[in-house]
Amino acid sequence: MLGLPEGTCPSGGAPCGTGGEPPPAPGESLTTRREFLAISAGFVVGLATAGCTKEEVEAFFQRNFRELSPEEVKKTVARLEAGYEKRFSRKTTVSIEPAQEGVVFGYGLDLSRCIGCRRCAYACQKENNQSRDPQIQWIRVLQQERSKGVDLEGATPYYDAETVPQEGMTYIPVACQQCAHPQCTKVCPVGATWQEPDGIVVIDYDWCIGCRCCMAACPYDARRFNFGEPNIPPAEYNPDTHYLGNRPRPQGVVEKCTWCIQRVRKGRYPACVEICPVGARKFGNLLDPESEIRKIMDQKRVFVLKSEMGTDPKFYYFYTM
Amino acid sequence: MNGKYSLIGLLALFGLLMLAGLIRIMTAEQRPYAPRTSAVAAVPHKPAEYPEIFDVDPLEGLDSATAGVAEGLYPHPPPPLSPDTWPCSSCHQAGTFSRDRRDLSMHSEIVLKHGPKERWCLDCHDFQDRDSLRLASGATISFDASYQLCGQCHGTTLRDWRAGIHGKRTGYWNGAKRYMLCVSCHYPHEPHFKALKPLPPPVRPEFYRPEPAKRAAALKAAKFYGPAPGATASKEHH
Numbered sequence: 001m002l003g004l005p006e007g008t009c010p011s012g013g014a015p016c017g018t019g020g021e022p023p024p025a026p027g028e029s030l031t032t033r034r035e036f037l038a039i040s041a042g043f044v045v046g047l048a049t050a051g052c053t054k055e056e057v058e059a060f061f062q063r064n065f066r067e068l069s070p071e072e073v074k075k076t077v078a079r080l081e082a083g084y085e086k087r088f089s090r091k092t093t094v095s096i097e098p099a100q101e102g103v104v105f106g107y108g109l110d111l112s113r114c115i116g117c118r119r120c121a122y123a124c125q126k127e128n129n130q131s132r133d134p135q136i137q138w139i140r141v142l143q144q145e146r147s148k149g150v151d152l153e154g155a156t157p158y159y160d161a162e163t164v165p166q167e168g169m170t171y172i173p174v175a176c177q178q179c180a181h182p183q184c185t186k187v188c189p190v191g192a193t194w195q196e197p198d199g200i201v202v203i204d205y206d207w208c209i210g211c212r213c214c215m216a217a218c219p220y221d222a223r224r225f226n227f228g229e230p231n232i233p234p235a236e237y238n239p240d241t242h243y244l245g246n247r248p249r250p251q252g253v254v255e256k257c258t259w260c261i262q263r264v265r266k267g268r269y270p271a272c273v274e275i276c277p278v279g280a281r282k283f284g285n286l287l288d289p290e291s292e293i294r295k296i297m298d299q300k301r302v303f304v305l306k307s308e309m310g311t312d313p314k315f316y317y318f319y320t321m
Numbered sequence: 322m323n324g325k326y327s328l329i330g331l332l333a334l335f336g337l338l339m340l341a342g343l344i345r346i347m348t349a350e351q352r353p354y355a356p357r358t359s360a361v362a363a364v365p366h367k368p369a370e371y372p373e374i375f376d377v378d379p380l381e382g383l384d385s386a387t388a389g390v391a392e393g394l395y396p397h398p399p400p401p402l403s404p405d406t407w408p409c410s411s412c413h414q415a416g417t418f419s420r421d422r423r424d425l426s427m428h429s430e431i432v433l434k435h436g437p438k439e440r441w442c443l444d445c446h447d448f449q450d451r452d453s454l455r456l457a458s459g460a461t462i463s464f465d466a467s468y469q470l471c472g473q474c475h476g477t478t479l480r481d482w483r484a485g486i487h488g489k490r491t492g493y494w495n496g497a498k499r500y501m502l503c504v505s506c507h508y509p510h511e512p513h514f515k516a517l518k519p520l521p522p523p524v525r526p527e528f529y530r531p532e533p534a535k536r537a538a539a540l541k542a543a544k545f546y547g548p549a550p551g552a553t554a555s556k557e558h559h
Contacts, residue, residue, distance in 0.1 A: 115516070117518075117520065119520060122520050126375055132365060133367075135365035135367075135523060135524040140523070161519060163518055164518075231535070235369070269490070279489030288495075292486065299486065
C-alpha cells in the first residue's frame with residue numbers, strides 16, 4: 001500500500017511495526033522518531049505511486065508562509081505561478097512584496113458622500129479574483145434609514161433601486177476594518193491569519209483549514225468562505241497577484257479584504273478608492289502627518305464601527321456635511 | 322362496539338396521513354431546486370458585464386504626465402467644456418451682447434439650478450473676455466482654475482479638496498495623483514451630484530448553491546496542476 005516491501009523500513013531494513021519492539025515506557029511517545037520518519041517517507045512514496053505529481057506532493061507538504069525560508073518561498077511562488085498559468089492560460093505574478101518601513105495603513109470613508117452605487121464591491125471582485133459564481137464579494141454596501149443614523153441592525157445590503165441615493169436613505173459600505181486588535185487572528189487554531197507590520201490582516205490560503213472560527217469572531221462580517229469551488233473565467237482573471245492577497249483561492253478556505261495588498265505595497269490606491277465615483281473613499285499612511293488619512297483624522301470627527309468591541313479598527317468613517 | 326370501530330378508523334386515518342407525509346418527504350429531494358423568491362435575486366452579476374465602468378485604466382497617462390514634475394504638482398483632467406459652444410469668443414465678441422439680466426434666446430440647454438434668483442451668467446463668466454471666468458474681486462481666471470471661483474462661496478470644501486479630503490483622486494497614495502476639478506463631478510449650472518443606477522445587489526446566501534452543471538465545470542477548471550482546459554493532455558511531472 002505504501003509502496004514498500006512488507007515489514008521493512010526504508011532506512012535500515014530492520015523489521016518495524018508489529019511485534020519486534022518493546023512497549024513504550026510511560027511518558028514516552030507512542031510513536032518513535034524512527035517509526036514516524038518511516039511512515040512519512042512511506043506516505044510520500046505512496047502519494048507518488050498513487051498518481052500524484054511532484055507539485056501536488058510539494059503542495060501537500062507546503063508549510064505556513066511565515067515559516068518558509070527565502071529559498072522555499074521562491075520555490076513555492078514559482079510552483080504557484082506555474083499552476084495559475086496553466087489554469088488560466090495567463091502569465092501570472094505572485095508577489096511576496098513585504099510591508100514598507102514606517103508605514104501603517106489607514107482608510108477613511110466619507111458617509112455624507114456615499115450614494116450606495118456598489119461600484120466598489122464589483123471593482124473589488126474584479127481586482128481581487130473573487131469567485132463570480134458562486135458569488136463572493138468582500139465589500140457589502142448597507143442601506144439604512146437616514147433618520148436612524150448608523151443602524152447596522154436595521155441596514156440591508158440587498159436593496160435594489162432604479163437610481164441611488166434613494167430619498168431618506170444613507171449608505172455605509174463595510175469590509176474588513178483591519179483592526180489593530182483583530183479577534184479573527186486570535187481565534188485561528190492553526191495560525192493561518194495574522195497582522196502584517198503595515199497593519200493589514202492577511203490569510204495564508206494554503207494553511208487555512210476552513211474551520212471558520214475567524215468568521216464567527218469577526219464583529220463586522222468581513223470574512224467570506226469558499227463554500228463552492230471558486231469560479232473565475234480566465235478572461236476576467238487578474239494576473240497581478242500577491243501571495244497574501246488576491247491570488248486565486250481553493251475551495252474550503254476563508255478570504256477577506258486586504259486593502260488590495262498587491263497594489264498598496266507598490267504605492268497605489270486600492271481599487272475601491274479609484275472606482276468610487278463620488279470620491280468618498282480615502283487611503284493613506286497613518287504615520288505620515290501629510291497623508292490624506294491623517295488630514296481627515298486631524299480635521300474631521302471620525303468614528304469606527306462597534307468601538308465597544310475593543311478591536312480598534314483602522315477604518316475610519318466620517319461626515320463632511 | 323362503536324368506540325372500537327372509531328378507534329380503528331382514526332388509526333387508519335393517522336396511518337394514511339403519515340404515509341402521505343413520508344412520500345412527500347421522500348420525493349421532495351427529486352424536485353428541482355426552486356429559489357425562494359424571484360429569480361432576479363439569484364443571478365450573480367459580475368464586473369465583466371459593465372466594461373464602461375471597469376475597463377477604464379485610472380493610471381492611464383498619469384506616469385508620463387507626472388514624469389519629472391516636482392512633487393505636489395498633480396495633473397487633472399481638462400474641464401468638460403462643450404465642444405458645441407467652446408470657445409465662447411467665437412460668438413461673444415466684446416460689446417456684441419448686452420450685460421443686462423434677461424431671458425436668453427440662446428443656451429436654452431442651460432437651466433440654472435444653482436441659486437437662480439441670486440445669480441446671473443456674468444457673476445461667473447467675464448463680460449469682456451468670455452473665454453475666462455471672473456472672480457468677485459474682478460480678476461479673471463482660466464477655466465482650468467475654476468476651483469478658485471467655486472471656493473469663493475464653498476471655502477470649506479475648497480480647503481478639504483486641497484487637503485485631499487473632498488474629491489476623488491487616483492494614482493499613488495505616496496506619490497503622483499490625478500486630481501479631479503470641481504466641474505469634473507459637479508455640473509456648475511446644476512451642481513448637485515447626479516443620481517446613478519446602482520449595480521445589482523449581491524446574491525443572498527440561500528442562492529449560493531450553483532447549478533450542478535456549473536459546479537462540475539468549475540471543479541474541472543480548478544484542477545490546479547492538471548492540463549489547461551482545452552490543451553492536449555500531457556503529464557510532465559510524474
